[in-house]
Amino acid sequence: MEIEKAYFTLPEILVRWNIPEADLIYLAENDRLRLSVRVFGMPIEFGDLRASVDDQPHSMPSERKRYSGLLDLHAQDAFRLFRSGELALTEFRTPNASHASVRGDESPVLCMIGDLVLRREERDRFEAESGFSGSGNRNPEPAFAASSDYQTIRCNGQAFHLGLIQAQVVRLLHEAAHAGSPWINGKSVLTSAGARSLKMSDVFKSQPGWRDLIRSNRRGLYRLACD
Incomplete structure (x- = not known):
């Protein structure tokens, strides 16, 4: 234990x-x-x-x-x-x-x-920023790592520094992935995160590479892009 x-x-x-x-x-x-x-x-x-x-x-x-x-x-x-x-x-x-x-x-x-x-x-912040896996070595690097507040993310080797609403969106997507249902409705996620906009691209417009973090099925569903 x-x-x-x-x-x-x-x-x-x-x-x-x-x-x-x-x-x-x-x-x-x-x-x-x-x-x-x-x-x-x-x-x-x-x-x-x-x-x-x-x-x-x-x-x-x-x-x-x-x-x-x-x-x-x-x-x-x-x-x-x-x-x-x-x-x-x-x-x-x-x-x-x-x-x-x-x-x-x-x-x-x-x-x-x-x-x-x-x-x-x-510890979690540094691991998310640096790519340390916490398993005693750095190879292979985990596909996804996050600080406790989800404002520092590492996805497939790429680092992201997120705002409060963006971090909450990623938290919800991560929880959905852990629950076994990674694809969830984008508008529902944004509403739950407290976003003013119901467009994912608006909420993440300050993150040029956000599509490397969040994947869309082009029918309103979203999931983390960290495989």
Whole structure:
């Protein structure tokens, strides 16, 4: 039985991707992969960084609370941590906030390399963008891979970066394929996805290669083109 995890240790990721640790470090310190650390009951201020009149970034707090969960490292901190082995940190980021800092005079979070984890959604995003199959090798590449929000898709080796409505359309088509009935009515899909237009070509007009992702039978039915 496989446990449905929200995050994974780095050794688990190294085994899944079958890459050396040096490659994973390279991805993290070049901000191509966000690593995280688990904290418990830390007083954290969340917010976004915005430029002020002097063009310097300043934090705009949106929430303050004692937080338990994952916080993402900045790339420069991942770089420092892998070289020193441990690091005291007060500044982080999250998928929903560009700024997350330990409040006031509270003690920093002491991070060690063994504490680092990778969020499931970050793993899925990277696999969809890079073509990693998650099976220990990259050959053959899976016909279809998607991030958890379906905004990053890889279909037959081609990468797509989708908007919210486009992603919802692909999600519905993918679910239909899994259910064994891949061909579904286009207007029904677009309505369910919340699209304003009932023409697939209108919804995907920002994607020049969308017909490589979605196939039509020219009678109003659509399916994913990833065989």
